[in-house]
Amino acid sequence: MSKKSLPLHIWLYSGFAPSDSGIMGIFTRQYKMEGAYVMELGEDMLTVKQEPRLIIPKTGHSAGSGFEGHEFYEASSMRKINGSYYFIYSSILSHELCYATSSRPDGGFRYGGTLVSNGDVGVNGNRFAMNYTGNTHGSLVKVRDQWYVFYHRQTNRHMYSRQGCAEPITIREDGSIPQAEITSCGLNGGPLKGEGEYSSHIACHLMGRDGTFMYGRFLNRRWKEHPYFTQTGKDRERDEDQYIANMTDGATAGFKYFAFRTLRKIAVQVSGDGQGEMLVKTEVDGLPVARIPLKAGFARTWCEAACRIPDGVHDLYFCYAGEGSVNFHAFRLIVEEETC
Numbered sequence: 001m002s003k004k005s006l007p008l009h010i011w012l013y014s015g016f017a018p019s020d021s022g023i024m025g026i027f028t029r030q031y032k033m034e035g036a037y038v039m040e041l042g043e044d045m046l047t048v049k050q051e052p053r054l055i056i057p058k059t060g061h062s063a064g065s066g067f068e069g070h071e072f073y074e075a076s077s078m079r080k081i082n083g084s085y086y087f088i089y090s091s092i093l094s095h096e097l098c099y100a101t102s103s104r105p106d107g108g109f110r111y112g113g114t115l116v117s118n119g120d121v122g123v124n125g126n127r128f129a130m131n132y133t134g135n136t137h138g139s140l141v142k143v144r145d146q147w148y149v150f151y152h153r154q155t156n157r158h159m160y161s162r163q164g165c166a167e168p169i170t171i172r173e174d175g176s177i178p179q180a181e182i183t184s185c186g187l188n189g190g191p192l193k194g195e196g197e198y199s200s201h202i203a204c205h206l207m208g209r210d211g212t213f214m215y216g217r218f219l220n221r222r223w224k225e226h227p228y229f230t231q232t233g234k235d236r237e238r239d240e241d242q243y244i245a246n247m248t249d250g251a252t253a254g255f256k257y258f259a260f261r262t263l264r265k266i267a268v269q270v271s272g273d274g275q276g277e278m279l280v281k282t283e284v285d286g287l288p289v290a291r292i293p294l295k296a297g298f299a300r301t302w303c304e305a306a307c308r309i310p311d312g313v314h315d316l317y318f319c320y321a322g323e324g325s326v327n328f329h330a331f332r333l334i335v336e337e338e339t340c
Contacts, residue, residue, distance in 0.1 A: 010041040011039070012038070013038050015036040017073055020060055035056050037053060056100060065111075066110055067100070070096070073089070077138075079139065082175065084175055085104065087100045088115065098114050100112055113178075113179065115179065115180060116167060117129075131182070131206050133212065133213075150166045158215060160217070166187055167182060168180070191258055191259040195333045197331070197332045198330060199329070202255065205252070205253065208226040224246075228245055249320065251319070255317075263333055264334055265306055266304065266333060268330070269330040270294055270303065275324060276320060276324075278291075278320055280307060286317075292304060300329060
């Protein structure tokens, strides 16, 4: 049979499946939303040829399915890779994108694993979020010969303001995909250069002294003691100037990864009324490799200190220690003797 004579099948994937409890549960029970659905469309892309069929269950309805703990919530997306169908979705945990695979597009899906978590939950044994979590949506895209997972995280202290992110993934010979680690590298193709100036908004880890929590729909009192991504003026997609606001004592911003060579100094650009120092580390719980005294004042100012980091690829964590709060705008990696 020639390719031209093969029958055309058009599949539509849909679903929204909160738990049965609470206000949203009333809605989902009324409309009998049980998970992710597939339906076949006619060639006009309008006619539904058959009733929707359930392919992945929701929480509370998944016993024995293999999806327990990572049930479907929303954000259906399908990819065909090496002859297998990969169904990507946002799970009931909200902060993660998961995948399920099948040999056919209309059923038989088995849970595969987590592709990415915007809190890095599950990576390197992390049981607790290394970043403030919130809902995430996205899918897989192949750019040249490399596959990437695209996802988002939140800014401006509520779940509806979002920052797009991407990480490379590896598809193993058996078709499985290890969970991607969230980094500051994005589509860079490797570690960032260990010199020059970087905006603080590329931090992949952000937490307060007491850890993190999940973004809600609206502001809450907890943000008074926690850092967050924001910008001057309104949220926008062009001419952005995002930075980390409200770093109080113990707040930490982490960046991965940088390829260092002969680093001599680190400088930070801060504003606010805080008085203290910025501790620079190569591990989140490690000892400081630099201590940068911060000058008090609301205007932006650069502060620097000598720093010795061994040549090679390392993380960078900036932890504020002091009174009041500071806004962290940028940092500069200095490899030669120069002043800011």
